[in-house]
Amino acid sequence: MPAVALQGVRRSFGDVVALDGVDLSVEQGDFVALIGPSGCGKSTLLRIIAGLDAGEGQVAVDRSSIAYVFQDAHLLPWRTVADNVALPLELRGVPDRGAVARALADVELTDAADRYPAQLSGGMRMRASIARALVTEPRLLLMDEPFAALDEITRNRLDERLRALWASRGLTVLFVTHAIFEATFLAERAIVMSKRPARILYDARIELGERTSAVRGEPAFAHEAGKILAALERGSE
Amino acid sequence: MRRTILPPLLAGASGLLLWEGAVRVLKPAAYLLPPPSTIARAAVADSGTLASACLTTGTSALAGFAFSAVLGVAIAVFLSTSRWIERAFHPYAILLQTVPIVAIAPLLVLWFGVGGRAVTASAFIVSVFPVITNTLAGIRSVDPALRDLFRLYGASRGAVLFRLELPWATLSIATGLRVASGLAVIGAIVGEFVAGFSEGNPGLGIVVMTSYRQLRTDLLFGAVGCSALLGMVLFGLVSGGAHLLLRRWHIAAS
Numbered sequence: 001m002p003a004v005a006l007q008g009v010r011r012s013f014g015d016v017v018a019l020d021g022v023d024l025s026v027e028q029g030d031f032v033a034l035i036g037p038s039g040c041g042k043s044t045l046l047r048i049i050a051g052l053d054a055g056e057g058q059v060a061v062d063r064s065s066i067a068y069v070f071q072d073a074h075l076l077p078w079r080t081v082a083d084n085v086a087l088p089l090e091l092r093g094v095p096d097r098g099a100v101a102r103a104l105a106d107v108e109l110t111d112a113a114d115r116y117p118a119q120l121s122g123g124m125r126m127r128a129s130i131a132r133a134l135v136t137e138p139r140l141l142l143m144d145e146p147f148a149a150l151d152e153i154t155r156n157r158l159d160e161r162l163r164a165l166w167a168s169r170g171l172t173v174l175f176v177t178h179a180i181f182e183a184t185f186l187a188e189r190a191i192v193m194s195k196r197p198a199r200i201l202y203d204a205r206i207e208l209g210e211r212t213s214a215v216r217g218e219p220a221f222a223h224e225a226g227k228i229l230a231a232l233e234r235g236s237e
Numbered sequence: 238m239r240r241t242i243l244p245p246l247l248a249g250a251s252g253l254l255l256w257e258g259a260v261r262v263l264k265p266a267a268y269l270l271p272p273p274s275t276i277a278r279a280a281v282a283d284s285g286t287l288a289s290a291c292l293t294t295g296t297s298a299l300a301g302f303a304f305s306a307v308l309g310v311a312i313a314v315f316l317s318t319s320r321w322i323e324r325a326f327h328p329y330a331i332l333l334q335t336v337p338i339v340a341i342a343p344l345l346v347l348w349f350g351v352g353g354r355a356v357t358a359s360a361f362i363v364s365v366f367p368v369i370t371n372t373l374a375g376i377r378s379v380d381p382a383l384r385d386l387f388r389l390y391g392a393s394r395g396a397v398l399f400r401l402e403l404p405w406a407t408l409s410i411a412t413g414l415r416v417a418s419g420l421a422v423i424g425a426i427v428g429e430f431v432a433g434f435s436e437g438n439p440g441l442g443i444v445v446m447t448s449y450r451q452l453r454t455d456l457l458f459g460a461v462g463c464s465a466l467l468g469m470v471l472f473g474l475v476s477g478g479a480h481l482l483l484r485r486w487h488i489a490a491s
């Protein structure tokens with residue numbers, strides 16, 4: 001059974017049609033990058049998958065074990081990093097300090113556990129946000145341009161971290177971005193969406209070997225990125 | 238510290254000196270404008286009356302303020318539960334706010350009788366609105382992404398209220414409470430004009446009224462000064478309390 005199965009999904013806001021007949025199936029354990037021009041309906045699609053928004057059409061998602069990461073960290077400013085990470089477990093009524101410590105270790109934030117969000121850098125805040133998403137050990141991780149506000153070096157480092165977590169955890173990841181190189185580095189499958197109303201223009205697997213940071217310099221990497229770029233350009237004509 | 242205290246102290250002292258000098262030179266009738274020295278003497282001579290008046294008024298103001306804090310937040314939480322409820326009740330909240338307290342005060346006497354309870358009710362009515370509006374604004378300003386996050390993890394209504402909305406609104410609630418603390422003293426004194434006891438331990442409003450009737454302008458000034466002092470003390474207490482409560486926020490904002 002696929003982790004996500006959408007058929008003929010449509011969503012409009014008044015006169016604005018954000019999604020019109022989107023079909024999408026994501027296999028368990030896959031890493032999918034969703035790429036498209038801004039305002040095309042990527043966030044809307046992710047919110048519908050998460051059950052935070054309702055559209056027309058068929059939506060089949062196992063939401064029993066799901067997590068969502070937003071573009072900004074969105075931490076509770078009055079809670080320490082550790083208490084922020086503990087929040088999902090608290091809300092579900094299953095507090096577990098061990099799980100919090102593991103999630104913090106996963107994003108290398110153990111030393112900052114007792115600090116407040118305002119005392120962290122943007123990259124650390126984002127890592128805290130990812131730890132909060134990982135703490136429930138979700139099977140499906142939805143990420144909406146999570147690193148878009150970070151500088152490129154920090155972003156690359158987080159991409160590598162995320163890729164390693166995905167490989168070790170057997171997660172299914174849906175990752176929205178408009179950065180082509182980031183998508184190429186991270187994902188196993190790239191989906192390019194058109195301008196609004198979003199249709200799927202391009203959907204292909206990314207044929208790359210192991211994703212060490214060196215892979216970014218290989219000709220195959222540029223080749224894969226080029227295919228995505230070509231699709232994106234076709235869509236914005 | 239010295240920089241913030243010294244200038245107003247100097248300004249105040251020179252103002253008093255000017256006042257004293259002007260009164261000695263121009264010699265207006267004592268009931269129109271007594272000099273500060275006379276007011277000070279009267280305040281010392283009647284210090285027992287003034288102190289007990291402060292205590293009476295302060296108790297009513299504090300009780301009214303406490304009701305405002307608890308009920309104001311509760312009402313705001315109720316109004317925030319749905320857009321429909323807010324739309325249905327908000328116009329009446331505003332309407333109530335525009336009715337002058339002196340017009341309602343006689344009603345309060347009918348309902349609560351003369352004395353502390355009617356005065357407390359008056360302090361409450363005058364001070365509750367800033368608590369409601371600030372709390373409501375705070376709850377309305379909650380980050381929508383965080384609401385989504387709570388929804389995603391199946392948070393109960395109680396969890397949303399106590400772990401998200403109220404902590405998020407803490408800064409606005411504190412602002413509302415600071416405004417309310419000053420207004421509670423005003424509400425209590427206005428309430429006493431209509432509903433205060435003149436027997437027993439009369440409040441500042443009563444001292445103002447009786448010294449006015451007896452043309453004891455010096456004592457009247459003393460009572461006015463005490464009212465201002467009382468308002469400042471309550472404001473200071475609430476600000477200090479809020480500061481303690483918000484320590485975590487201050488750390489968070491540092």
Ligand SMILES: Nc1ncnc2c1ncn2[C@@H]1O[C@H](COP(=O)(O)OP(=O)(O)O)[C@@H](O)[C@H]1O
Pocket residue numbers: 013016018036037038039040041042043044045196
């Ligand atoms: N809650 C909303 N109300 C009205 N319009 C919305 C809402 N959410 C999204 N839209 C509109 O839908 C379109 C797609 O938005 P979004 O999914 O956020 O795009 P993307 O994430 O691809 O940048 C945009 O034109 C946006 O203005």
Ligand SMILES: [Mg+2]
Pocket residue numbers: 039042043044144
């Ligand atoms: Mg978006």
